Amino acid sequence: MKVTFHPPVEAVASSISPSSPSIFSFEEVGAESSITLNLQVRVRRSERSFSMSRTNTGVEFVSVSENYSTEGEDYEIRCEAAAWAEGMGGLVESASSIGVLGEAGDASRVREMGSG
DSSP states (O other): OEEEETTEEEEEEEEEEBTTTTTTOOOOOOTTTOOOEEEEEEEEEEOOEEEEEEEEEEESSEEEEEEEEEEEEEEEEEEEEOOOTTOSSOOOEEEEEEEEEOOOEEEEEEEEEOOO
């Protein structure tokens, strides 16, 4: 069986040693039985985004506002598995993905008003 993770995922450990990178071999799986493969992965922290806006409005009486925020980007973890065996008509493939919400960031809002 070949297991492929897409970045930002990095395989760290597995319950069965791979026979070559990302390839796991099983001798024989009997009828109505199964083999469990547990994989441990590491996910990099997502990149932070930055946004800032500034607005000046008014004549003689001025209003100034500034907004600043940082937040983590949302991302997806995707894993694809493909298996083949003697006597099977072809390759059996499966894919799964998990959406991960970005981390909360910092936010600041400044409002100033006055006459000039």
